[in-house]
Amino acid sequence: MxxxxxxxxxxxxxxxxxxxxxxxxxxxxxxxxxxxxxxxxxxxxxxxxxxxxxxxxxxxxxxxxxxxxxxxxxxxxxxxxxxxxxxxxxxxxxxxxxxxxxxxxxxxxxxxxxxxxxxxxxxxxxxxxxxxxxxxxxxxxxxxxxxxxxxxxxxxxxxxxxxxxxxxxxxxxxxxxxxxxxxxxxxxxxxxxVHVAPEEPSKDSFTRVARTALASAAPGQSRPGLTVALVGVAAALVSLAMAPSWGFVIAACTALVLLMAFGGIGTSMQLERARGKHSDEAVDGVRAVLRIFIVFAMVTPFWSLFDQKASTWIVQANDMVHPTYEFLGWSFSFVPAQMQALNPLLVMLLIPFNNIALFPLLRKLGIEPTPLRRMGTGIFVSALAWVVIGTLQVVMDGGTPVSMAWQILPYALLTFGEVLVSATGLEFAYSQAPASMKGVIMALWYLAVTVGNLWVLILNAGVKNDSVSAYIATTGFSVMAFQMYFFAGFAALVAGCFALYAMRYKMVDFYRKEPDPNVCYGTTPEPQKA
Missing domain, CATH: 1.20.1250.20 (MFS general substrate transporter like domains)
Incomplete structure (x- = not known):
């Protein structure tokens, strides 16, 4: 070692x-x-x-x-x-x-x-x-x-x-x-x-290929992709102009999402124009990244659910009954924030359980737990966790005391979803992107977490609107319960869209076929915890 x-x-x-x-x-x-x-x-x-x-x-x-x-x-x-x-x-x-x-x-x-x-x-x-x-x-x-x-x-x-x-x-x-x-x-x-020195940027980097594709003109043809990208720029500027009313963070993050979405669509429309000016491998790599970008975009609702265990779920636990336990004559009770310890504990149990028991059992039943199946299932299971947490809130809103111990069930469901989504996401992305584009994939993975938390800020800002508050009042739910069910429905809807996209997604294999003495092998990227 x-x-x-x-x-x-x-x-x-x-x-x-x-x-x-x-x-x-x-x-x-x-x-x-x-x-x-x-x-x-x-x-x-x-x-x-x-x-x-x-x-x-x-x-x-x-x-x-x-x-x-x-x-x-x-x-x-x-x-x-x-x-x-x-x-x-x-x-x-x-x-x-x-x-x-x-x-x-x-x-x-x-x-x-x-x-x-x-x-x-x-x-x-x-x-x-x-x-x-x-x-x-x-x-x-x-x-x-x-x-x-x-x-x-x-x-x-x-x-x-x-x-x-x-x-x-x-x-x-x-x-x-x-x-x-x-x-x-x-x-x-x-x-x-071992210190590896910085390298000069490649002429076939993701951004340079995308810029070439958008700027290139084809004889007798317009540049529809560039038009779409410019629409994204205009929409981003409008978003930034809304900063005084939306808040800077929401406006800036929304602008970033618009730039990436419209820029990605525009690049895909004209990507073939970059061939000849960049290597075929680089152009194919950009197309692979754009396909992965769609997958990551549909993972963002999972992060909006996952990260709220340290915010919304703690707020709920504050209003729950905090049970007292006896152990060897010692009396103790958990405070709401300590429920967070369930997540890493369950992760350490679920990863070996999945690899040793669950996945082999599914294979014996003829069901291959492919990366996309795991990720789609993880998003759906996370939605179920929020159905449970929302139901607990409805019971509390009705005046019935609820023990904080009931949060163990949604924590278990959410952590199971995390293991399926987070521990699988980079494994999938790294297999689908060539070596020259793996840095871009890492950046997009982190940005997916940023966008997931953006959805939370937008919804929290939305419920402060008088018309939205009035509508929530007509549903019979409290604001917190409504938000919980909304996030559950949001994730479940995206899980369905994810399943449809996964059925059409054609897997490729960008793992290296031959040893390369200049490359360090055997290093799988860390599954990212939020």
Whole structure:
């Protein structure tokens, strides 16, 4: 085993503890402490808005980190310097626990730092292997993914207790200390790492092929693809102009979605015009990415459901009965934020269960659990989780006390959906895209999480509209119950569309057929947890 690997694994475990430690107590802290100046009936909605804006930043800034690493500084330097920014953000949370602007600055710095290193650590692990030890890479990546869930589990279990018993400065300070330790450990291995220098951008990169396709004119033909792309630009500008009424984050993210959607459609319409100016492999690669883009677009509703377990579900748990348990004469009860610990615990149980029991059983029954089938099923199962959570809310709204233990069922369903979607998504995408386009795929995967959280912000903003509120009142549901059922229906509808698209999708195989001495093999990308 390369001697530098323990530094990276330890760094990842500490970093994930720090991230999930602060993330999973963010909404309870905002509601109970920082947003007390807001009327109580609006406090939960504002806390959810802040939380999902933060998550949007975490999954948007990987674009910047990946670009800086690939073009200028390399993986190690980029990870190290962004980690220092990350540490500064944690310090702000601990120091400015009662100062709104200072606390929000801390959230921005954490989103900037965490997002900046997110696309790099996995590939940095892969850089440490060569042809002589590539068989050991899978062991390391298994340990890497388990370290994520290990850190997440204990952070989710312990930090709510520290917030409750010792206050925000301690609860946010401990994750900061862990992030500082993570940075020191990572720095300590600097002389042992394999450092891969940044490369010059390829003339056959995704953006250059797309630009050529849109700009190219064919004899006797117009440029309909360019027209569609320009319509997207105009729509994006209109979206940005709505920032004063929509809010900057919603307007900017919507503008990005419009640019990507219309730009992708326009590029696909004229892509063949790039042949001859770029290699056939590059043109086919862009077409493969555009097909994967549609798959990722239909995965965005899953992320809107998944990330709300740390916001909407905690808000619901606050109003539930918190049962007390006895164990060896010791009495204890869980606080709402501790329910988050169920997710990493179930992930560590479900992944081996699926691989050892469920998938082999399905194959014996003649059902092949292909990546697209797994992902579509995962979206649908996540919708079922929200049907359950919405039903619990309806019972509570009717005046019947409900134990927080009932949330175990939707947590189990949502985590099962996560394993099917998240742990499968990159496996599918990497098999469908050529090597030159895999960096684009990683960027699109993170942007799917950003867009998923955008849907949450849009719906939360929508229910504040008087006409929308009046309509919800006619349904007989509370606003929260209506939102829960809406998200369930949204995901179920998309799962149906996903199934139809999957039936027409023609699988290709872009795995390398022959060994390449310049490439590190055996490194599967990390299944991304939100």
């Amino acid at each position: 390369p001697r530098q690997i323990p530094y990276i694994i330890t760094n990842e475990a500490c970093e994930r503890f720090s991230f999930y430690g602060m993330r999973n107590i963010l909404v309870p802290f905002l509601i109970s402490t920082l947003l007390l100046f807001i009327p109580s009936d609006q406090r939960a909605g504002e806390a959810k808005h802040v939380f999902h804006t933060f998550v949007i930043g975490v999954y948007f800034f990987p674009l910047l980190g990946g670009w800086l690493s690939d073009r200028f500084f390399g993986k190690y330097n980029t990870v190290f310097w962004f980690s220092l920014i990350y540490c500064a953000g944690h310090a702000c949370l601990a120091l400015f626990e009662s100062h709104l602007q200072g606390f929000y600055l801390g959230l921005f710095l954490i989103a900037f730092g965490s997002g900046g290193i997110k696309p790099l650590v996995v590939s940095f692990v892969g850089d440490q292997f060569d042809q002589t030890n590539k068989k050991k890479a899978k062991v390391v990546f298994d340990a890497f993914y388990w370290s994520i869930n290990f850190g997440s589990f204990f952070a989710s279990l312990l930090m709510p207790i520290f917030l409750k018993d010792f206050g925000a400065a301690v609860a946010f300070g401990i994750p900061g200390i862990l992030m500082f330790i993570a940075t020191i450990v990572f720095w300590s291995g600097r002389k042992k790492y």
